[in-house]
Amino acid sequence: MKLKIVCGQMEVTPGRPDVNFPKILKAIEQARYLGADILLLPEMCVPGYLIGDLWEQETYLDDCEYYNEEIIKASQGLCVMFGSVVREAGKLNEDGRVRKYNAAFAAQDGKIVGGYWGHDYVIKTSMPNYREFDDYRHFYSLTKLCAEEGHDVVEALQPLELTIRGEKVRIGLMLCEDGWTENYYLNVPQTLTEHGAQLLCNLSCSPYTLGKNHKRNRLFSAQAKQAGIPLVYCNNVGIQNNGKNIFTYDGYSSAYNGRGELITSAEIYTECFLEFTVDTVTGAILPTVPVAPLLEEPVSVYKSLRYGTELFLKQCGIKRMTIGLSGGIDSAVTAAMYADILGPENILLLNLPSQYNSDTTKNLAYRLAQSLGANYGVIPISQSYEHTVEQLSTTPITNFSTGASFNLELSTLIKENIQARDRGARIIAAASAAFGGAFSCNSNKAEISVGYATFYGDICGALAMIGDIWKYQVYALGRYLNEVIFQREVIPEDIFTIRPSAELSDAQTVGKGGDPLIYPYHDYLLRSFIENWHKTTPADILRWYKAGTLAQEIGCSKDIIVASFPTPADFIADLERWWRLFAGFSVAKRIQAPPILAITKRSFGYDHREAQLSPYFSREFYQLKEELLRN
């Protein structure tokens, strides 16, 4: 038969069932008006998904279940399939709290369709517990339930039987990870197909990651093809967070026909309906809109950062942002992004020079602010810095055991950090409050990887917008902003070409020196430590270095390695230096870092979880090091 299907790609507000519920009612009304047979809504569209341990509040669950029932009642004249949380009274999760399922309801004409023995909803079978996901922390899986009750999980995986316009149709309904079949011994969509499903529907709450849509297309396309029946994927838009990371949801709801061809998809990052007709006999899909093209970098980086930041600010009620402007690329790109998001009238750019700042960077900061048309101020830190140094080094400290007095001595490093904190904590924090709103953390992923930033100086602010992108991506984003978004040189060309520098001492001043990070190499080295699926460590690096395949393995140019490290000893010393920081002190800084907007395969924060440990070098590393230094 021919089924008119509508995917409601709604924006879900996590933690606010009272906000999501009226939206769902409207979607039902609209779908009915469109003549839909089936309205699909995302996984966890009532409670939200990333809500931390809010799942433990019984009164929160009370409300979610109340809204579930109201949605079921509202399903007059069509079938609504939606994801939500369900409790099972009288049963417990393994933590002793009430039993909770990540579930999907199918409701038609005010009544529930389908389910298992004693459960009138579909329970998620495959539970993600990697990256940002903690499904087992909160939810009991269908697999566990079957084991507990002595049922065969394969038998439990049955399609729902709907009657639509007098005809029976069998729908294989599943939730998000159930469709990511690569590493589970049980293949949910194929089992549903073997049990007679004529259409597979995947309700998801699947965060955006660079490149993930490509992977999903490959996987879901192969799945539909193997099953020989159409597959529909319904995802939400919006943002959700788990404290340390903010994730964007790009939607990209899509439908694949029975031959595995992607036929239609919803516009990314847009709350919309995706309408199409499925022919359950031929497996064909008749779309109303064509497939939206997938975006590549830097467009995708720009879109996700812009969308995520805009929504995060809105959620926090932040209408104005203050950004410290050094004249370097990170703060320049950050400032241009905020000007794009909030309008230049709502951003305050502060240049905070000391004696170590070059005229070059001071002028670049001024030119950027001017070209953006933003609010701009110059507040020197010299007087405060000198006062601090003077106070700290002349105030007598009394040793009450001996009665003697002494003075503190300030090293160069301490003096550098005083400057950074004077900017961040003394001026920017206060100025941003006076301007209204919040201030920005401008650190990029390379800096965050090794803690090349000062506690309460740079690693502070409401959001690390570019904290999940590498320096090379920051440059590319800057170019994109100039060329495509602003279509003029808002970020002065010189900002792209000067050598990056913190300008906290004479030696570092632009024109004289710069950052210790060699970005064209370290970006890629550090990326391999965090983003590679099988986390790369110094032993892997040395193995590749020895084999001559390092550049290829980590994705940088061969030349930069040769040019930067004349000898294996130089190479190894550099590797040890940054690994010690990556696995050591920088973890302490990340623990106290602002939330990072996550867009890559692995972001620091709750996505990549870390303990404060002493940096570990493996046995193989020491063996390879010895070999390499012996030669």
Add this chain to the structure above:
Amino acid sequence: MKLKIVCGQMEVTPGRPDVNFPKILKAIEQARYLGADILLLPEMCVPGYLIGDLWEQETYLDDCEYYNEEIIKASQGLCVMFGSVVREAGKLNEDGRVRKYNAAFAAQDGKIVGGYWGHDYVIKTSMPNYREFDDYRHFYSLTKLCAEEGHDVVEALQPLELTIRGEKVRIGLMLCEDGWTENYYLNVPQTLTEHGAQLLCNLSCSPYTLGKNHKRNRLFSAQAKQAGIPLVYCNNVGIQNNGKNIFTYDGYSSAYNGRGELITSAEIYTECFLEFTVDTVTGAILPTVPVAPLLEEPVSVYKSLRYGTELFLKQCGIKRMTIGLSGGIDSAVTAAMYADILGPENILLLNLPSQYNSDTTKNLAYRLAQSLGANYGVIPISQSYEHTVEQLSTTPITNFSTGASFNLELSTLIKENIQARDRGARIIAAASAAFGGAFSCNSNKAEISVGYATFYGDICGALAMIGDIWKYQVYALGRYLNEVIFQREVIPEDIFTIRPSAELSDAQTVGKGGDPLIYPYHDYLLRSFIENWHKTTPADILRWYKAGTLAQEIGCSKDIIVASFPTPADFIADLERWWRLFAGFSVAKRIQAPPILAITKRSFGYDHREAQLSPYFSREFYQLKEELLRN
């Protein structure tokens, strides 16, 4: 038969198998010398347990497995049972990474004893995924393995058969959570017993929580009694962390006889051997040391904070601490604890007065520093504060769109926060670096609950030592320090009796006003929000308030509620105010807060996980509110 058993209650260093391995070899040597038949070592004693996503580094696992093999080889002349990580090549976890088990080996005379089809080790069955635990993130359970391979998990749970001095003995070996049977449908120890175990051995890596030893004693005692055979519990000491929380391990390895009586236990927080003899026929245990008494508050609070802090500082290489001293109880207790841990010569106490600080608190700070015999300095913040206010309010800000200039205006709140950051980020951070070491975050749990602290002002430092205890516990700890530890009034009596105050404005100065938190009530209200197993919310509070059972439910005095809130309207306004902060802006502060030493049933951080959401009041709350205000 009679078995001589030794529990090796070792200090495990997480992330350092190279450190743990030689320790294990020494323990084996020692146990052999003691004539042990069986040496028990803790769960995950090779790799450590709380190591974040270090589990994803293949080279780390290589080393752990190398050490596992070396330990097995070293088991000459006795049986060594130890917990570690094991990979299974060719199989994957559900995240697509290599299959990993949280496993226990039993090795005798250099060879492995026991295991399942194709696995020569015991695999953990019950996986904790609550509080600080993420077992499913990294490990595959025996239950999942059995489901995957078509085995019956109950059948798989068989005791190991050892031959000791020619006699066969069957040991039911399990890992930590396997013994916490309350909420799992499969009871591991009883199944092992039914399958013929003559002795149950539980290898654990179980963090300390206030009151947990009582619970474990009840549970394990009942378990041994039900089984009718002895049960031995081997736990490690040391600290482990997951970034936002540091957990202490108190050991408390113990043995229960076949009647469920606790017969012997190891000294808490001490690396030691617990030796005893088990009679497998009678179920009797012949101890070498009696049961160590369990400690009650405040002794237990003192012991765990002291132990955890001492080890954390040692691990970080911090030998000196700087503490801002306001003259209030929180900083006083913190300073006294650090003086106790590091010696007064290694602490620097800084009083940082502004015009708003009373002579009372300045004198109290001085007296405390003097009585501790610490290093002490007074660094006024007035000049810097005035300079900051002047700079910010007079520097022209240019609006580059209009060309017009304006000045920023500073509210009272902004001025208060400038003072706090001037203290924390400008002075203490720099002074602590110059003094050597780190500085302390003195916030207590009530303040952290509602974010009654300034970003980069108070919520900063290397460690929030008292960040998991309530104000009433801080006072009790202070009393204990004076009476028992120092045995004199190191913390001046007046510090216990003045009204707590931030002293950031005239209205707050001690003698004139104080904190908005009414600790004898809010301590308990806020505690119910986070520590109650079924997280209490405003709806629960109103329900109890209406029923007249609130004081009893949350554990505060009835009088304080009546005295503080003359009308329901007052009560509700207060509740809404603090809930909004607890569930709202304070989350942002906690995301950037220092690591908290966790000792209660639930600590902010990775133990209690939070998303930044807008505060939610449930439908029941609004109904109750309306009812209460109508009356």
